[in-house]
Amino acid sequence: MQAGHFRSEHDLLGDREVPAEAYYGVHTLRAIENFPITGTPISIYPELIKALAAIKQAAALANHELGLLDKPRCDAIVAACQELMAGKLHEQFVVDVIQGGAGTSTNMNANEVIANRALELLGHQKGEYQHLHPNEHVNIGQSTNDVYPSALKIATWFGIAGLVDAMAVLRRAFEAKADEFADIIKMGRTQLQDAVPMTLGQEFSTYAVMLGEDEQRLREAAMLICEINLGATAIGTGITAHPSYAPVVLRRLRDITGIALETAPNLFEATQDCGAFVQLSGVLKRVAVKLSKTCNDLRLLASGPRAGLGEINLPPMQAGSSIMPGKVNPVIPEVMNQIAFEVIGNDVTVSFAAEAGQLQLNAFEPIIAHSLFKSVSHLRNGCLTLAERCVKGITANADKLRATVENSIGVVTALNPYIGYANATAVAQEAHATGGSVYEIVLRKGLLSKEQLDRILRPETLTRPAPLDVLAKPQ
Template sequence: MKTRIEHDFLGEKEIPANIYYGVQTLRAVENFNITGCSINSCPEMIEALAYVKKAAAQANMELGVIPAEVAKGICAACDEIIAGNLHEQFPVDCIQGGAGTSTNMNANEVIANRALELMGHEKGEYQYCHPNNHVNCSQSTNDAYPTAFRLALYNKLTTLMDAMGYLQKGFAAKGAEFADVLKMGRTQLQDAVPMTLGQEFAAYATTLGEDIIRVREARQLITEINLGATAIGTGINAPADYSRIATTALRNMTGIDFTTSANLVEATWDTGAYVQISGVLKRVAVKLSKICNDLRLLSSGPRTGFNEINLPKMQPGSSIMPGKVNPVIPEVVNQVAYDVIGKDVTVTLAAENGQLELNVMEPVIANALFQGVDMLRRACLVLQDRCVSGITANREHCRALVENSIGIVTALNPIIGYEKSASIAKEALETGGSVYELVLKHNVLSKEKLDEILSPENMMHPRFIRN
C-alpha cells in the first residue's frame, strides 16, 4: 500500500496514500477506541461540520484572509461532504478527549485533502491548502464544533418532531375509530367512571401534541451560536466582522435563523441549552413509556387480564408456552424510554463539569443527545407502524365491564347522597349484584329516573341531574 508522511508537533506518521484524513485524525483513532461508534454514524454532524467550514471559508475569502482559489476549493470539498460523500473518512470515536478537537481536525484534514485534489494537487501538499492555516482559519474547535453540534441537533430534533407528529396522527385516528366504544375508566387500577376508548386514545394524541410544542421551543434555544468566538470567546485570530459574515453565510446556506450570542465568552462554555433539551427528551420518553404501559395493561390477558384492546400479533412470545403472544412493541419503546432517561443524567453531569472558559465534555453530551433523539424517533415510527395502526377494540367486552361495574354508582351521588351510594356499592360488592338491581330493590329511585341517570352514554360529559 502506498503511503505518505505527515507530521504534527509530536512527530511523523505514515498515512495510507488513498486516505483523506491526516495525522491528527490517525492519532485520535489510536487514542479513543471507546464506543466502537465513529462520528460517521451521525451524518448530520459531518454535514454540519462541512456547512460551518464552508461558511468560514466564504467569510475568510470576503475578508481577504485566504486566497480565493483556496476558499473555492474548500467550499467545493464541503459541498461534496454535504451531498453525502467522504463520510467514511470520519473514523474518530464519538466520545473523545479534547472538547471535540479530534472531530474538528478530522473535518479540517478531509476537507483540505479533497480541496487539494480539486485544485490539482496531491493529498498532503498542505503548502497549497492547509488543515489549520486555511480550513480552520479564523476558527477554534471551541466555536466550530459547538456550532456544528447545534446545527446537527437542530436537524435531528426536526426529524423527531416529524415522527412524533406521525404517531400523534395515529392515536388521533384511533380516537375517532373508537369514539363509540364504551369502557370503564380507572384510577389507581380500580374502577372509576365510564368513558369511551376513543377518549382514551385521543388523550394520547393530545399529550404527544403538547410535547411536539415543547421540543420545538427547546430547539429554538440552539439557534444562538458562538461562531467567531474562537478559543474562549474573545475572537482572537479572527478578523473584525468575521463573526457576522460567517454567521450570515451559515444562515443563508441552512435556512435556519442562527444568531450570534450577545456574550461570546459565556456562550463558549455554557451548555444550558443542552440540559433543557435533554430534559424535554426525558419528558417525551416518560410520556411515551406511560402510554406503552397503558397499552400493555389494556391488552393484557387475553383471558385473565383487561382484554379491552388487541395489539397486532408480531411474533411468538415464548419458547415454552405455545400460543403466547407478548406486547413486544410497547415493551421495546419502554426500554428506549429508560435509556433516554439515563442519558439525561449523563448530559446533566457533563454540563455541570464545565470549568472556567470551556466545557470539554461536549462530545459525550452530543453522543447522548444524538442517540437519544434517534432512538425516540425510531420508537415513534415503530410504535405507530407495528402497533397503534393495527389496534382493535373488544367492544362488547368493554361494554359488559361497564354494565357490571360498581363505578357507575358515582353518578348517583348528586341524587341520593354519598352515604346511600356507598351503601349500595358495598352491598353490590358483597353480594355480586348489580348497582342497577339494588337501587330498584330498595326503592331508592324509579326505574325511569334510574335509567336516565345510569345511562352510560350520559356519564361521559359534564352533567348534573337533580332529583
C-alpha cells in the same frame, strides 16, 4: 511524500504514516489510537458531519469575502463541503463518538477530510498541504471551541425537526384511534381500581394530546439552540479571527443551513455554558417519560388475552416464546419503554457533563453530543415504529368493555346527586359483597325508578358533564 500504500504527515508529536487512500490525516490517526472506546465512529451521526461541513463552507466564504482566503482555495473548500453535505465521504469520519479534547479530534477530522478532498479538486495529492492546509486554510479564523458547539447545535436542530415530524405521525395515529373508538364505553381506572365510565376514544385522545404538547415543547427548545458562538475562537475573545468575521460567517451559515441562527451576545458565556443542551435534554426526557407511560397503558390494556384486562388487541408482530405455543407479546411498546429508559439515562449524563465544565470551556461536549444524538434518533425511530407497527393496528373488544361497565360498582358514582353519598356507599358495599349489579340493587331498594336509572346511566351522560335535566334531582 507518499511511499507504498502510506503517506507521511507531520504534527506536534512528530511524523506518522497515514494510509495513502485516507482523506483524514495525522491528527485523526492519533485520535483513532487514543480513543478506542465505543468502536462507534462519529459518522454514525450524518447530521453532525453535515453541520461541520456547513460551518467550514460558511467560514471559507466569509474569509474569502474578508480578503483572507484566495478564490481557488475557497472554491475548492466549498466544493468539498458541499460533497459532505450531499452525503459523500462520511466513512472518512472515523474518530470515536466518545473522545477527550473537547471535540478537537472531530474538528480536525473534518479539517483534514475537507483539505484532502479540496487538494484533489485542485489537482494535487492528498497530504500536499503546502497547497492547502487543514489548519491554515480550512480552519482559518476558527477554533474547536466555537466550531464544535455550533456544529452540535445545528445538527441537533435538524434532528429535532425529524423527531417532531415522527411524533406528529404517532399523534395522528392516536387521533385516528380516538375517533374510531369515540362511542365505545369502558371503565376508567384510578390507582388500578375501578373509577367511573369513559370512552375508549377519550382514553386514546389523551395520548394524542400529550404528544402534541411535547411537539410544542421541542420547538421551543429548538429555539434556544439557534444561538451559537461562532467567532468566539478559543474562549470568546475572537483571537485570530477578522474583526468582522462573526457577522459575516453568521450570514453565510444562515444561507447554507436555512436556520435562523444568531450570534450569542456574550461569546465568553456562550463558549462555556451548556445550558441549552441541558434544557433540550430535559425536554427529551419529558417526551420519553410520557411515551413510556403511554406504552405501559397499552401493555396493560392489552394484557391477557384471557387472564388480563384484554380491553384492546395489539397487532401481533412475532411469536412471543420459545416454550409457550401461541404466546404473543407486546414487543413494540416494550421497545419504546427501553428507549425511554435510555433517554432518561442520557439526560443524567448530559447533566453531569454540563456541570463538570471548568472556567472558560466545557471539555465534555462530546459525551453531551453522543447522548443527545442517541436520544433524538432513537425517539424518532421509536415513534415511527410505535405508530406503524402497533397503534394503527389496535382493535377494541367493545362487548367486553361494555360488559365491564355494566358490571362495575364504579357507576354508582353517577348516582350520588340523586340518592346521596351514604345511599350510594351502601349500594356499592352490597354490590361488592354479593356480586350483584348496582342497577338491580338500586331498583330493589326503591331508590330510583327504572326510567330514572336508564336516563342517568346513558353512556353519553356517564362520559361527559351531565345536562341540567339529568342533574336535576327527581321529584
